Amino acid sequence: MKHSVPASLNTLSFINALPHGMALLDGDGAVIALNSVLEAISGRRSEAVTGLPLNLVLRTSLPRNDVLKARSHATPISLETDIISAVRKKVPVRLTFSAISGDTQEKCTLCYLEDISAIRKFDQVRGGQITPAGLIGHSPAMQELLEFLPILARTDATVLITGETGTGKDILAQGIHDASKRAGYPFIKVNCGALPENLLESELFGHVRGAFTGAHADKPGMFRLAQGGTLFLTEIGDLPLQLQVKLLTVLDDREFFPVGSSKKVKVDVRVITGTHRDLKSLIRAGQFREDLYFRLNVLKAHLPPLRERKGDVRLLAEHFLQKFAAGLHKKIRGFDRQSMDILARYRYPGNIRELRNIVEYAANICQGDEIAPDHLPEVVRNKDAGQQDAAAVGPGKESAAGTPILAPSAKPAGNTWRETEKNMIMEVLLQCKGNRGEAAERLGWGRSTLWRKMKQHNII
Amino acid sequence: MPHFPMKILLVLQGAWIAPRFDLATEALIMQTDDKGNPTGELREILLPGPSAEELCSLILKEGITHVICGGIEEGHYRYLTWKGLKVMDHIIGTSKEVVRHFLACGELDPETILR
Structure with a gap:
């Protein structure tokens, strides 16, 4: 030898x-x-x-x-x-x-x-309540999902992650990747709702030089950049129909033609998709291909909304408070009983993202060593308002994702959430003199989320 | 060369010294007289499953004086040495060569690969 x-x-x-x-x-x-x-x-x-x-x-x-x-x-x-x-x-x-x-x-x-x-040490913090996926929760609904996680990680099958906005779809996808054998390779996230169709095709599959005006150089595309790893396609419900066909072909054949190229490219990429929309109703409306749905829905993981995760609000609130208090160099011990009761009663239409922003707000306002009800945003203190918001938000609908700070300035009574959200966006855009970056920052959203919401509300 | 009877336990994985004490399921026990000559028969033990704690209690129950193994965690190493045993760890080699070398020299150098 x-x-x-x-x-x-x-x-x-x-x-x-x-x-x-x-x-x-x-x-x-x-x-x-x-x-x-x-x-x-x-x-x-x-x-x-x-x-x-x-x-x-x-x-x-x-x-x-x-x-x-x-x-x-x-x-x-x-x-x-x-x-x-x-x-x-x-x-x-x-x-x-x-x-x-x-x-x-x-x-x-x-x-x-x-x-x-x-990484392992971090996972063991809080007696295993922080899981390998970085998901925090000990409610029965989450435990069920977390027990399923190793199965999702072991296989190479496509996974469809569903759940309302702010429930942690990105974190779950990252967790599946990190626990899988592809962990040493790239994890790439692409928001299918953030780009126009032609740009999205080039973003996903790449293009060759001269494929279209402005294509001055070859671009590999996210599928090729994720080679060996995982590609997370979030907001898959917003993927244009034409690209749905191409995605289906890639999933079946593991190869595709970059835009403007006649040479096929082979890829070894695991695809995970996520959506807050009800894909079945999109199929009925002719906006989503049924065959692609079946191809994506090999394994399904549903993230429960925070209001269905009994006991997790306290856990998450304390986790976020520790994080923000440390960042602000404040010595805040925790929440007093009354404020914790208020947080436990609130319905969280924006789920964990909203809770996170509520806690961030409270940590900023609090000057003492304990969070009191006065430190919470007004919309949270007003229990009825919270329940009203929640009633207007159901699975598959967009919610007040993480905007408690601005909610008091919105016009609540009598309006649907959709109208309230539209008004809120308009108001902030006016305040920012049309600067979308600044508006997105004030609203606590990414630029792409703001762009998508503006499109939904026909503001652009 | 030690001049006292020894009872030696080798942690095995097939023909080789097992790379991990905590994961081993086989062991070999041998005895020597006070001149270092093997006495009695070699005893091969098949453990019910991998467990460092079970292996430690077997070692003490059998009155072992010397343990030869691959990697062992500090906690188990300290426990056995505190109990008065000599633990020779980080050993790589076939059990046959390791026994031959140990009986000849009375020591094992973890740097030497015995194959």
Whole structure:
């Protein structure tokens, strides 16, 4: 058996220059070389362990077969495990195996080791209430979802995440990616509702130089940038029909033509989609393809609205308060009983995003060491107003996502939420003299959300 | 070379010293006389499942004096050494070579790979 670096590969100097643990493995999965970082972690000199199986050298909890399978995988693969370090410490790590080959037929595998202790430590904060996905919650509705999370992470199937605005669809998608074998590769989010159709096509699939006016250079597109990783298509309900066909083809064939190109591009990307809209009613209205819906809805995860997550309001409010108080250098111990009762009664049409903004507001206003009812936004203190807002918001409808600070200035009584929201946007745009960036900031939204809402309300 | 009878436990994974004490499911127990010569028969033990705690209690119950293993966590290492055992960890090699080397030298150098 040959345990030497193929002449065509100049990998050793490369891996030694990197600040992470790296091992070069031969075609049989035996060690060719360790870089200096991995030598320090394992307590082994590279030349002493040449020819040995990696799990003996690293003392991983992975069975040898898993290492062999990972190494022989055609595309890069990440596995989470732990090792016993040279100082007898158990260290959680992520190993990413990536096949490399030179000019010759000799094939090698690069194994990249990341220490994930910090991530694991964070996950263990609050006795496991903060999950690997970064989702906080111990309500039965959330527990059910969190039990499902490992299943979502283990497979490569497409996932459809549904839930009202502000429930944490992005965080769940990121969590699925982080817990999956694609974790070492990019996680890219694209908002399908934020761009006009022609720009969105180029954004997703890329274009070649000269494909259209202004295409001065080739653009890879998000599908290619997410190669090996996960592409999260949020607001999938807003994807134009023409692009729905193209997306369906990509999901089936794993290849596509970039805009203006006659050359097919192959991709290995997991697709996760999210929407706050009811896709079935969009299908009935002819705005969403049924075949694409079935293709996307292989696995479905529904994020419950905050009002259905009994007990989580306190947990989340305290979590956000800790964060904001630390950021503001204030010593706020928590919420007094009355303010916590008010928060528990409120209906949160904007869900967690709204709660977060309420707590941020309270942390800014509070000058003492405890949040009192006076520190909460007026709309929250007025329980009836909160319930009225909630009544106008149902699944699939847009809500007052995270705008409690501005809500008192809106015109509430008698209007529907839709009208109130429109008035609020107009009012803020007038205050900002039409500056959308500033208006979005004041409203607590991203520019794309403001743009989408303006479009919905026919303001543009 | 130690001049007292030894009862040695090797943590195994097939023919090799197991890379992890906490994940091992096999062990080999051997005894020597005060001159370091093997006495009695080698005993191979199949553990019901991987557990560092169970393995520690087996080691104490059997009156083991020397443990040879791969990676072991600091807590278990300290526990066994506090109980008066000599723990030789970070060992890589086949059980056959490791035993031969240990009986010949009375020591094991973690730097040396015995294959």
